[in-house]
Amino acid sequence: MPFLPITKEEIQSLGWECPDFIIVTGDAYVDHSTFGPAIISRVLEAKGFRVAVLAQPDWRTEKDFTRFGKPRLGFMVSAGNIDSMVAHYTVARRRREADAYSPGNRAGLRPDRAVTVYSRLIRKLYPDSPIIIGGLEASLRRFAHYDYWADKVLPSILLDSQADLISYGMGEKQAVEIARRLDSGENISEMTDIRGTCYLIPAARYQPGPAVDCPSYEQVCASKKEYAVSCRKQQMEQDAVRGKKVIQKHGKLLLVQNPPMPPLSQQELDWVYELPYMRTYHPCYEPMGGVPAIREVEFSITHNRGCFGACNFCSISFHQGRAITARSEESILREVRLLTKQPNFKGYIHDVGGPTANFRLPSCKKQQTQGLCPDRKCLAPKPCPALQVSHSDYLELLRKIRAVPGVKKVFIRSGIRYDYLLEDKNPDFLRELVEYHVSGQLRVAPEHCAAGVLDCMGKPHIEAYVEFQRRFAQLTRRLGKEQYLVPYLMSSHPGSTLKDAVELALFLKREHLHPDQVQDFYPTPGTISTCMFYTGLDPYTLKEVYVPRTNREKAQQRALLQYYDPKKKEQVVQALIDAGRPDLIGGGTHQLVNAARPPKTPKPRGGRKPDVRREKRRRQQNKGKGKEQ
Known part of the structure; x- marks a missing residue:
């Protein structure tokens, strides 16, 4: 059977009593090497394990989760290629209307916080079955983390999900090691030495040793400075050569992150990408319109x-x-x-x-x-x-x-x-x-032009982009081609003030750039920028960082980057006034926008003082009108 089994009937046709592992994913089943669940599935299969795929199960009932029965060795659970909350919500926290990782681009086929929802349901149905969570959603939420959608600090996903282990990072080596040891009869609670994994133990049982101790969950909830310190420590240990074990207390439990798993060698990477992927989505999705995400990577x-x-x-x-x-x-x-x-x-x-x-x-x-x-x-x-x-x-x-x-x-x-x-x-x-x-177009990502903002982003200063743009244009002309750079730009990143956004708008005008789309900064779990957004601090220096927070300012920064759009005129005018740059309003070549009408100014409290003479004339004109009617 070219695809891995997705139904009980397919399991039976293969002569299996049950699969060794059930791979649960929030994406539709796409057997392609750019889809993490497909890679882990094929790696386990190549190592001799029987694998079934449970893609986008209906979490509102138990039926899908009992489709294959209890696996011999355990469940491996992922939200799919991207975080389920990013898949569902825009940066403005509005519900998305489409999902490219679902058949027919249909939204709503996975739950919010998919890893947690799937894992809890599995724990309820199969209390003693090992559950290993992985993929981007689990990996980036392995420590206590700020959650943009809940607007608060949440504990490690390992607590909320009730899983046994987190396999963080790309995961091939961890998956094989866990599978091999489960197959040998080892209890998953004893697997505390596998690199690239996180586990929980009672804090009282922890044996002190070489480890980086992060501020506890309770401390990072209470103090933004402690959160920033925790973020810095975690980031600094994400290296397979020098990275140490990292621990973080959660109440009476201790989260332990083992050092990162060494990356695959070239030979191992070749092997992974040459496994027998079908390179497309499962045929069962064809009547639904297929899975759009395959188009970009096919x-x-x-x-x-x-x-x-x-x-x-x-x-x-x-x-x-x-x-x-x-x-x-x-x-x-x-x-x-x-x-x-x-x-x-x-x-x-x-x-x-x-x-x-x-x-x-x-x-x-x-x-x-x-x-x-x-x-x-x-x-x-x-x-x-x-x-x-x-x-x-x-x-x-x-x-x-x-x-x-x-x-x-x-x-x-x-x-x-x-x-x-x-x-x-x-x-x-x-x-x-x-x-x-x-x-025709080459995508590049200068992101901003203000040096302070670029420093907060960890990006090179704008001079590098200007030089590259010059060389690109020169070569394009010499070769007689019509090609363009498409710069990705980001508004409202920590460190970006309204004045910085004005500076970027002036840069865009000077360089004759008209970006069709502008991305607001999206605070996703596990990044340094998200730490800055939540704490207002640079985690490496603990110096304060300006953070645009109000919807008004975010909209103004975004509008300034599209100053040439007539629909944005009123916002741009008001933004320039708020930034103290009314000199940029007008029809001059150095100015950004020509205000057709002055911006609205708020009325003084109590309303406008009545004009007594005008009111008297109005009464005289209307005198007797009621009688005539």
Whole structure:
């Protein structure tokens, strides 16, 4: 059977009494290597375990959860590829009307806080069955964390979900180790030494040893400073080479995070991505319109993992890690040739990327023995002097993919770090990027232009983007192409004042940029920026950080980034007045918006003083009208 079983009848047709593991996911079942549950399922299958998939079970009844009966070894539970709350709500906390990870783009097929809801129901039905939770939702909520949707600090998801273990990070090695030990008869409560996992024990039973002690759940609820300290300690230990065990007390229980699991080697990564994925959604979804999320990745190739860019608002460094692992050329080329044989392949590879497409080397030579630096970034605010930069391997890979029979075009859509690219003294990659690998538009992420805001974001200063834009435009003209950069911009990030938003609007006007979309900062669990949002503190320095909080200011910052939109005129005018920049209102070339009418000013308390003479004239004019009628 090409797909893994999803029904009791399929289990029986395979001659199984029951599966070894049931993979529960909040996404529809898509058997593709960009879907975490599919990877874990295929890895376990390849190691000889019988795996069934329970995708988007109806949590309002027990029926779906009893479909396969009790698994022999346990349940592995995930919300899917993204956090269920992000899947359901916009940054304004409005309910989304669509879900690309569900059949027919239909919303509402998974619960809010899916990992917790699924795990509690499983615990109720199968009290003694091991439950391992993983994926992005569980991984980023492993410690006490600020929850934007509840607007409060919540305990570790391990407490709320009643699961036995969290497998944080990418999870392949943890899944195999847990499965092997369960299969040998070991009780899951005894698995306290597996790297890349978190577990709970009574605090009184904990044996002191080398560990980083975070402020307790009760302390981080009571003090924002203690929350910031806790965040810093957790972030600093997310390194497989030098990371230590981290503990955090929750009442009478102690959460223990073992050090991160080492990333997969190149050979292991090749093996994972060459497992027999069906590369599409299960046929049962076809009558419902399929699963839209496959469209973006169906003809894309993941060539690397990890990101030493480590932007503060991004969850990758806390989940996937900063260390880079890259697949071999041979493995990638085998996948390319496989794609060319797919019936609906049209000759276009949509992406050869990953978290950051142009990373194939470790950021520096020492990290394999000493780990990545805990107190500095590799690229921001300026590239580290120890940074090793080369695109030669990536460039050679792209050249070989272009030469595969049946391949017409190879695009890069997952984003590049232009600041890293600029450090490469060899101009060949940039030239060939512009000549062969841009599909009309190249997405890049300057995010802002104000230095203070970019420092809070962990991004390079805007001069790097301006230089990249200049070189890109120059090459584009020389090659006679019509191609554009599409800059991603973010409003209302911690550190961004209304004056900073005005500065960004002026930058956009100067550079003739008209962004169609602007993203408000979204405080998701586990990021440094979310810590800043909640505490108003930089967790590394404990200095105060300005945070835009009111809906009015957020709307004004967003409007300023689209100052040219007539629908935003009134908001932009008011924002400029509030920012103390009325000089930018008018029709001059240096000004942002021409106010057709002055902004509304509030009436004085008590209303307008009546005009006695006008009132007397009105009475005389109306005198006798009632009699005539």
